[in-house]
Amino acid sequence: MAVDMRLPARKQASLPASLSxxxxxxxxxxxxxxxxxxxxxxxxxxxxxxxxxxxxxxxxxxxxxxxxxxxxLKTRFNGEVGDVVVGRITEVQQKRWKVETNSRLDSVLLLSSVNLPGGELRRRSAEDELAMRDYLQEGDLISAEVQSVFSDGALSLHTRSLKYGKLGQGVVVQVSPSLIKRQKTHFHNLTCGASVILGNNGYIWIYPTPGQQDEEAGGYYTSLEPVPLSDREVISRLRNCLLALAAHKVMLYDTSILYCYESSLTHQIKDILKPEIMDEIVMETRQRLLDQEG
Known part of the structure; x- marks a missing residue:
């Protein structure tokens, strides 16, 4: 026999009817x-x-x-046109790649929406379609921009700029998309010696600051040279700082990340994620952000 049960309603303070x-x-x-x-x-x-x-x-x-x-406050990524995303290739299909971008449906990167090596503008031929795995294959990380949104909510991506493309050596950190602050640019070369891509979808890519960009590679050149120990330490410290800020629900953008990095320099990298040290670092970061705003 079905029983109708309701929890006792607690008195709520309703918002003003005007909601100005x-x-x-x-x-x-x-x-x-x-x-x-x-x-x-x-x-x-x-x-x-x-x-x-x-x-x-x-x-x-x-x-x-x-x-x-x-x-x-916490949801899957709902992309909008112009959003910068970091994603992982999950499948190579006919004339398109499927990309996992932390949204409800896999995003789509069309073969016609990428720059081919050499940068020439031309129609994509059957040879280009056969060579799709030479450009991107399953497991590759990419940075891209949302070009359009399909009727079912899936995202169509493009990498037609040299700042987008295949990602090489670095570390990816996943946080809630609601913590990423929308800015004019989501590519930042931090003064601490590393660079970050703040994806609107909650995926953050930390990598060594690149040297001269090879324009002939069309965004698909990845350096496989060993990363110096000093750069790896900076990247590891930035990763732990991002996790600390995300745990305390602090908005993530270049200034907050850099302040947190500077506040953590008095501690060892492995100690940043200890609760008492994390609280101290984030508290100092929040205070510096308030002083800057005030």
Missing amino acids: SSDGKHLVVPGDVITSDTGFMRGHGTYMDDEKLTASVAGEVERVNKLICVRP
């Missing part, structure tokens, strides 16, 4: 009443309950004119 843009950010959890004003339209992350707009996910309330939605 000057109210700042409003964080809600599932079951919170967003507004009782019937003049608003229901967006993603909300539902109607007794003529009240209620949150169905934990996140931040966003309003566009009369449309109200809740942006989840």
Whole structure:
């Protein structure tokens, strides 16, 4: 026999019905009443309950004119046109590669959306299709840009710029996509001696700062020379700093990463992830960021 059970409702402080843009950010959890004003339209992350707009996910309330939605704090990557992503090739298909980009569906990189070695602009022939594994094969990491979004939500990528392409030697770190701060550029050569690619999809690539770029390679030249010990130590320290910032939900961008790196220099690399040292480093980083903003 089915039994109808409901948890006791706790009293929630509903948000102002006006929800003006000057109210700042409003964080809600599932079951919170967003507004009782019937003049608003229901967006993603909300539902109607007794003529009240209620949150169905934990996140931040966003309003566009009369449309109200809740942006989840933790979710799969929902790509937009122009986003920089770091992904891994999972399959080579006819005239396309399938790429894992931390989204709900595998992304697509078409053969016509890449630069061929030599950089010449021409139609892709049958010979190019047969040589697809010479450019990219399963397991390869790439950096790319979202070119368009299909109707089912899958992303179409392109690497038609020399700053995109196959990634060589380095370390990939996975964090929540919501922690990546949107900026004009997501490629940063840090003053500490390494470079990072902050993928909007939550994948961060840390690698030694490259020298002269080989333009004839079309983005597919990867150096296999041994990485010096000093560079490996910098990369390892940056990796641990990224994990520390992500554990404390600090937004990740070039300034916060560099401040955290400088705060960690008094500790050994292996000690950065110890809870007490991690708290100390992140606290100092937050204070420096506040001082900079203030």
